[in-house]
Amino acid sequence: MNSHxxxxxxxxxxxxxxxxxxxxxxxxxxxxxxxxxxxxxxxxSCKVSCILIGHEMESALxxxxxxxxxxIFVYDHEAFRDFKEDIVCNAFAAxxxxxxxxxxxxxxxxxxxxxxxxxxTRFHSGLTADCTExxxxxxxxxxxxxxxxxxxxxxxxxTANHRPQFATVxxxxxxxxxxxxxxHVEIVRCILEENQLVSAIEITLRxxxxxxxxxxxxxxxxxxxxxxxxxxxxxMVEELASVLNGQVGSTRALVEKGWFSQENQVGLSxxxxxxxxxxxxGVSGSVQFAAGMRLAKNIIAINSDPKAPIFSIAHQSLCGDxxxxxxxxxxxxxxxNAGQ
Amino acid sequence: MKIAVCIKQVPAFSEVMMDPVxxxxxxxxxxxxxxPYDLTAVEAALQLKERYNGLTTAITMGPKSAKEALITxxxxxxxxxxxxxxxxxxxxxVYATSYTLTAxxxxxxxxDIIICGKKxxxxxxxxxxxxxxxxxxxxxxxxxxHLDGVEGRFISLTQMIDSQYLTIKxxxxxxxxxxxxxxxxxxxxxxxxxxxxxxxxxxxxxDDLEGANLSKLGMEGSPTHVDRIYTPxxxxxxxVLTGHSDExxxxxxxxxxxxxxx
Numbered sequence: 110m111n112s113h114x115x116x117x118x119x120x121x122x123x124x125x126x127x128x129x130x131x132x133x134x135x136x137x138x139x140x141x142x143x144x145x146x147x148x149x150x151x152x153x154s155c156k157v158s159c160i161l162i163g164h165e166m167e168s169a170l171x172x173x174x175x176x177x178x179x180x181i182f183v184y185d186h187e188a189f190r191d192f193k194e195d196i197v198c199n200a201f202a203a204x205x206x207x208x209x210x211x212x213x214x215x216x217x218x219x220x221x222x223x224x225x226x227x228x229x230t231r232f233h234s235g236l237t238a239d240c241t242e243x244x245x246x247x248x249x250x251x252x253x254x255x256x257x258x259x260x261x262x263x264x265x266x267x268t269a270n271h272r273p274q275f276a277t278v279x280x281x282x283x284x285x286x287x288x289x290x291x292x293h294v295e296i297v298r299c300i301l302e303e304n305q306l307v308s309a310i311e312i313t314l315r316x317x318x319x320x321x322x323x324x325x326x327x328x329x330x331x332x333x334x335x336x337x338x339x340x341x342x343x344x345m346v347e348e349l350a351s352v353l354n355g356q357v358g359s360t361r362a363l364v365e366k367g368w369f370s371q372e373n374q375v376g377l378s379x380x381x382x383x384x385x386x387x388x389x390x391g392v393s394g395s396v397q398f399a400a401g402m403r404l405a406k407n408i409i410a411i412n413s414d415p416k417a418p419i420f421s422i423a424h425q426s427l428c429g430d431x432x433x434x435x436x437x438x439x440x441x442x443x444x445x446n447a448g449q
Numbered sequence: 450m451k452i453a454v455c456i457k458q459v460p461a462f463s464e465v466m467m468d469p470v471x472x473x474x475x476x477x478x479x480x481x482x483x484x485p486y487d488l489t490a491v492e493a494a495l496q497l498k499e500r501y502n503g504l505t506t507a508i509t510m511g512p513k514s515a516k517e518a519l520i521t522x523x524x525x526x527x528x529x530x531x532x533x534x535x536x537x538x539x540x541x542x543v544y545a546t547s548y549t550l551t552a553x554x555x556x557x558x559x560x561d562i563i564i565c566g567k568k569x570x571x572x573x574x575x576x577x578x579x580x581x582x583x584x585x586x587x588x589x590x591x592x593x594x595h596l597d598g599v600e601g602r603f604i605s606l607t608q609m610i611d612s613q614y615l616t617i618k619x620x621x622x623x624x625x626x627x628x629x630x631x632x633x634x635x636x637x638x639x640x641x642x643x644x645x646x647x648x649x650x651x652x653x654x655x656d657d658l659e660g661a662n663l664s665k666l667g668m669e670g671s672p673t674h675v676d677r678i679y680t681p682x683x684x685x686x687x688x689v690l691t692g693h694s695d696e697x698x699x700x701x702x703x704x705x706x707x708x709x710x711x
Contacts, residue, residue, distance in 0.1 A: 131611065131612075191615065192610060192611070194579070194588065194589060194590065194591065195588045198583075218611055219591065219592055219609070219610040219611045220591075220610055220611050222575055222576075222591065223579060223589075223591035223592070223610070223626075224579070225576070225579075226543065226547075226575075226576035226577075226578075226579040226580045226583070227579045227580070227582065227583045227589070229544070229576075229580075230544060230547065230579070230580040230583035230584060231583055233544065233665075233672070234544070234672050235542060235543075235544060235671070235672030235673035236543060236544075236574075236576060236673070237574075237673055238573075238574040238575060238576060239573070239574075252676075253673075257472075257675075257678050258460075258474055258571050258572070258573070261680055261681065262678050262679070262680060263678065263679055263680070263681050264472060264675050264677075264678050265675065265676040265677050265678070265679070266673050266674070266675055266676060267673070267674060267676045268672050268673050269674065270672070271672040308588075309587075309588040309619055309620040309623065310588060310590065310617055310618070310619045310620075311603075311617065311618045311619070312615050312616070312617055313605075313616045313617070313618060314614075314615070314616035315613055315614070315615055315616075316613065316614040316615075316616075317612065317613055317614075318609070318612045318613060318614060329710055353705070353710050353711065355710075377573075378573055385708065385710075386705070386708050386710050396681055407704075407708050409701070409704060411697075415689050415691070418681075420687075420689050421681075421682070421684060423687065424687060425687065425690070425700075425704055426687055426688070426689040426690060427689070427690045427691075427697050427700065427701070428689045428690065428691045429691070429692070429694055429697045430694065433694035434694045434697055434698055434701070437694060437695065437698045438698050438701055438702070441698060441702055442702070442705075442711055445702075445711060446711070
């Protein structure tokens, strides 16, 4: 074990959530983290707080206040008008120094992924990225679960002797919190020392990315897996998606073969999706894939292997040959559409 | 201008064994390659070197065989290679890895710019770059898509973050985490490869890291540890429907109607 002095875990209490923003609104990953945090906090009866760093955030603050968090620490300053890693970390660290939370949860947005390792390193503590499950031990150890490298293996990770325990979670992995019936949030407005607001980063130009239609936004998604023997056969998923007004997704394997672009990849290292309906075609359902779509409302899986892992998470499991099923399905849908 | 680039050798394919007791990858004996994200970082370093007459150093932490990865970098045009290798470094999580790389960088530098790939295809955490910056107490910029230029002590670049492109000036020394799409890595050249064979890769073991905190190295220095690995429960959620494809198609039509997709 480490030769650090033994950590006094009881000195670190509660869960702190980094409230990610998207423009003037709260990024929905935050509500998913609140949902999970409230669950984790229950057995230990500890507090859930949020930290909000930015400028002119009254409407974001109002959004956040609708949830059952105890406190929101607000760092509102002109210096935070744009996201600058160095000074955001200063605010984050100052809050952690004061609050001493046992757990810090950060959404894996670009900015989250940028600051999480900085803050964790500042506290010489551990960070597990892209957790797919989180549970709490009685001794306040956070059990951090995520798929391990390759194959169908999960890793159970613990930060046994350091605090806070940091974890990032991707959007669409955990269920959102429900809004509170009687929210009673304490707003704590925090000031950071001037020297902590000096950034080595200067932003000279900002440009919004043109929003390409992204599979993460699709209500209906048809996904192709290794059941397809040739790139030429992919027309089946393209057409099915087309007649259903949906989009096409792919597993990692087909992206690595060059049959699809990374933009179509569903999974932990691809995109996380939460469509109303997802139809997986010839997808075996590795843990990395499942992590990216497990929360879809209706999962319909078609695979010729009755033991395919995807069937353990699908709402409807159909064991059959996609080469027979898909063309017939497309025909039937076209007839129905034509009949109307 | 001194530029460092951190690289890692990763398994060439997705299927690699894990040690179920220690929860770490069994790297010996598997086919390896340079992490593709790091090749982009190397290209970024080389372009800066060419433009500003800089000196580039590739650094990696790994088994002795990771020397090959450094030779590949030299064959692409990198000037020097540093290999941090020692049994005590093994089994490191992000904290211990970044601490060790930082120790190597401090003793090979000082560097004006340290470039890292966005993540690796094995660990996939994407944390080491920002962690190194924190250990060094210097700023980092995440997801750099374009390098614009250097003026005095500032480097201008473009960052893509949360659906925005930001044009930024950052003070050096700094760490840059490069987006995979930012550059297309050049291929090694035979001429450079032959020249590389004559170059010495600097090897650093724990004895070369004088002054480093030994308790922050390797498995012992890792705040996180893998408690166990396991195969997830594969029990079926619902009954698996079988039958003739016509019956299954009927079923699918029914489902799609129920879910109001058609």
